[in-house]
Amino acid sequence: MTLLMTILGIVVFAIGLLISIAWHELGHLSTAKLFGIRVPQYMVGFGPTIWSRKKGETEYGIKAIPLGGYIRMIGMFPPGTDGRIEARSTSPWRGMIEDARSAAYEELEPGDEKRLFYTRKPWKRVIVMFAGPFMNLILAVAIFLGVLMTFGIExxxxxxxxxxxxxxxxxxxxxxxxxxxxxxxxxxxxxxxxxxxxxxxxxxxxxxxxxxxxxxxxxxxxxxxxxxxxxxxxxxxxxxxxxxxxxxxxxxxxxxxxxxxxxxxxxxxxxxxEQSFGQSVDRMGDMMQNGVESLIALPTKVPALWDAAFGDGPREADSPIGVVGAARVGGEVLNLDIPPENQVAMMLFLVAGFNLSLFLFNMLPLLPLDGGHIAGALWESVRRRTARLFKRPDPGPFDVAKLMPVAYVVAGVFVCFTLLVLVADLVNPVRIS
Structure with missing residues (x-):
């Protein structure tokens, strides 16, 4: 029975995870289509496609690894300075830039010239990139308020x-x-x-x-x-x-x-x-503040996390956990000797906390995160406004592709941190009581 409930808890959390990812990508998809950007793909997960269906101009699908998702928008980056979409170079850094640029035009079709992401005004691009994390924030707030006001909190x-x-x-x-x-x-x-x-x-x-x-x-x-x-x-x-x-x-x-x-x-x-609406809002504010503080303090937790994963150090209660660790917690929740309504509330809080983390993490102004594209669009807006103010020529769109080498470094750091958390979640997990 314990094993069965553990598996059920993991499955329930996995479903909540997939819904959260799909909800996030729906924010990008809906606003991109609203502004006339062509979106060839909407995918939940990574890796091999296990199901897909094309409706209109967009292919909708689910992939094998439920650890993320994406939509593919045409023209994420502007052409190079020579006006070409693809220009090879022997420089590895330049190669990264042009690989990213060419991928943004992979499925370019006649008539797409006016439906490219980079041709949209900066404020529209900010909305498209912000819409994904914002959907996670909406879901987190809705779940938190719903649980606090109907069930309550201990x-x-x-x-x-x-x-x-x-x-x-x-x-x-x-x-x-x-x-x-x-x-x-x-x-x-x-x-x-x-x-x-x-x-x-x-x-x-x-x-x-x-x-x-x-x-x-x-x-x-x-x-x-x-x-x-x-x-x-x-x-x-x-x-x-x-x-x-x-x-x-x-x-x-x-x-x-x-x-x-x-x-x-x-x-x-x-x-x-049970909490009143005002009390619930106050608690949501505290959660948001704690989330921001935890995100800022993340680098300081790496030594203790390493010691917990590869040494004999304890796994602190506030230690970072990944998707595997969160799923494991979901399995433990259904094994707790508490009333079923308490278990449901804890599972909902777990999913809500995951969504809040997704929002905060994606708002970091670093590529390849959504916040990096938002920062690029805002910087372009500042450059163009400054040029108009001083009556200088329009500098044109900011080429975010030039930051791809930095994006690869950031992605590498994230991958290493994710692997460290994964090992810690497997060998020395955070446990609840």
Whole structure:
């Protein structure tokens, strides 16, 4: 049964992956056709074609390796300075440029002269290249908001999960009381497990973050209003000053850092809590920020990733994972001893996170990524506007093909990083619990 559920989880994630890729390429396809660019191919996957069908002027198909996709647009790069589409050279760098240029005109047909990608205005090319990543962003936002607002997310609540027997400084790294330890204010006040704290000093509290903040800001007498067995009652507590973990402002703790603040002495219970639209948007903003920060920090994680793959280092929880690792996580999700609705929510979050990563990664201003073509079109627009401003001759389209040697280097780095992540995912995977 465990093996079957693992395979099912991997298959479900693979389907989500294919849908995400197809959705991405649909953004490029629809906007390219909108602006009259001829698109001979729309493919999901790489490698040998396992199914295809031609409709109109475009061949639609699925390839054997579901690790990406593409659409083929005619005239991605302008002709060379001599006006020729293909000009061979003994220089390997020049050869790369002309190979890319000739591939852009591989299926040129009569009448295509006015349907070339590079002949479109820069703003139209930006839209075509941005549309793919934007589709992934739309899908990520839709899934995240849908799950957060209908199912919710596990978080700490104002319900009491456990009451401390005594006062212990968190930096002491112990849980058992010692002789002479002062009784915890919550214990003295009569707070009990499963009590739901609904107000603090007469002010209603809706979430753990607000309650935690009020407790930490209070030293001395306080009124704790709880809901117990369907009835409200007030408990009188005297909060003391104690050393507690520093919070990150979102209910979590900063590892190894402590502050002196008000102390009541209980552990909040966790539960699935539906989020409002505003709360969901805030969480989406946090996810986006964390995604950008993780992308910037990616190079710093390579040493630990190498040690996890080829040494005896641990695989950190925030370590980069690839498609194989994500599929493996999908398999583990369906084996968790949690309700089915939780499993569905986690699978949806996994697919949404993948789409958010696709958006952020593709927006990097580097060829061969979509962001590289966007940067080229924007640079062309700046050059032409500057030329008009200073009444100089039109410099013409920016030849993105000249950057292909750099694109090959970037692609090589990406391939090496992908292989490193793949090895780590196979020999020392990120696991969930």
């Amino acid at each position: 978080q700490q609540t104002t319900t009491v999960g456990a009451v401390s027997d005594c006062v212990i400084q968190q930096s002491e790294n112990r849980t058992k009381c010692a002789q002479g330890d002062q009784a915890a204010p919550a214990k003295q006040a009569g707070l009990q497990k499963r009590d739901k704290i609904v107000a603090f000093n007469g002010q209603e509290v809706q979430d753990w973050s607000a309650l935690q903040s009020r407790i930490r800001d209070t030293i001395g007498p306080a009124t704790i209003t709880v809901e117990r067995d369907g009835q409200r009652q007030d408990l009188q507590a005297t909060l003391i000053r104690n050393q507690v973990g520093k919070t990150d402002g979102e209910g979590g703790y900063v590892k190894g850092e402590y502050v002196t603040a008000g102390f009541l002495g209980f552990t909040p219970a966790s539960g699935i809590v």
